Amino acid sequence: MALPKQSDTWVVDSFNGFDSLQLQKGVDIPNLGDFDCLIQVQAVSLNYRDLIIPKGMYPFPLTLPRVPCSDGAGIVLATGPRVTQFRRGDRVCTLFNQTHQSNPITESAFKSGLGGVLDGTLRKYAVLPEYGLVTSPTNLNPLEASTLTCAPLTAWNALYGLMPLKAGDTVLTQGTGGVSLAAIQFAVAAGATVIATTSSESKADKLKKMGAHHVINYKTTPNWGELAKSYSPGKRGVDHVVEVGGPGTMAQSLQAVRKEGVITIIGFLGGTGGKGENEPSILDPLVQVCTVRGILVGSRQQMEDMVRAIEVNNIRPVVDEKVFGFEQAKEAYQFQWEQKHFGKVVIKVED
Template structure:
């Protein structure tokens, strides 16, 4: 079969190669033919060796994939040949509170990822893709959508009528925007890119705050919420945004710490966190069962992920080079072969 293999760190060392075909699935396993994969910011860091230079190489990158089941092993009852499925970021983290190694064993580093034609997986580690979505749309879900879902639904569920603030218009934030709207929340979206304001509004954002025009955007967020503050903030920037998030949060509000695009260490005044009883929660994607719960909700809501026009895996190197420039709106998806 064909796969992109990272022999040593650096995008220049990622090569499309012929590697050994998969064997037949063992008991409890399935053979998947990947049809689509999608890119996350993490993938570019992994490839560059900046995420964890101790990841074993050679490795097949990318964490998100969707495909068709070609063969099922003995004792597999939940899936049949021909089913459309998606893989989970952390295949061993089945539900609840995982052991450390269960949420550290993840696709696209240290485990082989989805930029390949076929893969064998435990049937317990995969999920039926939502019936309302194509495989291309489904391949956008495992990391970004589940991260947004875990923040807003699994860790500390939001309620209808509450206010959610999403930072930027990347994959995680747009899924958080869409999920929050389905749950009946009001959504504030901050963005540095005026060309994306209208698109975010069309997706349901009730308010847009330009971070270029209002670097201290917490003041605008407080005005929008009649000084109450925001109930739940999707924190993507880290170092350059967390102080604003703390200032924008309501009493008893939640800040989900998801990304550190602006850096990961900082000085901050923590007194408002204590005095306003703000809950700060780190989020790392989510479990297989949470992925399944989310997919079933996506079906009921008929939620459609926002995708850039479909790209092809023969162009994967160029696509991965372009991705960190952040020009995309929503998820970047490739068709495999």
């Protein structure tokens, strides 16, 4: 079978909101390098990062024009002559930071993000280096596998990157975004107690069905940090906090965490701060005697560990029931921006 020479490709060309997304037909596919793989992209999932890039709100390295999105799953169609890890027909997922092979992250790896500094996955075919790919879990379909690149890997790094999660630990998650849902799944599989926050009773029911032991409505219980702490063994505080809200929720996370516990900051859904009098100061982690760490997704080594855990525990990522077609990318962006989803929003690329 002849290999494709061109690809339909979405491109972000400005910071004019979702109108910055342009579909380009028949873009030439570059030649394979010695260590490259030609991938037929089957599915792409969206992250909050993807939504704020065309809005000019992304605070990390970025250049335009750029093929958007970091997350993707597909099939290897061809390999360069010196590729050793993959062959034609292999099912693969993309690695977020292409050169982040193991920890700690380096400055160059920090600047190798798909959909930011490097062209991403929202296209029908892509040429990517073998070191920027990971074998897909055998128990997942392409829609599910397409979600692993960013959110689940970030959750895995949060729970295992510094103080590895163990049975009997307590984990606090926030909301129903991709990272939080993945953290719940990983924590339940590890035998940990999960305390989750959300804004509605309908979402609370879904979190309980996923295995969350305690669910707190943060709208009706604004001081949810103390309540979360009370749910921990001996009311000592939780071991791991997966902090997605940023400055707006950090004060409550600090109330919930135990002495020598870990708060991992992975996002800023509540804004970047600087306006609230009640925002915690830099000295609050000292007062609480805890570790606050920021992470940027995770390494290839961590992703391989995560894939093995997904297979062993038959973990299935939560995908929103509404799946979009390739030419509906703008609609998918808007759907997630309006927070109509539960789980990952996925764009099915293949016909």
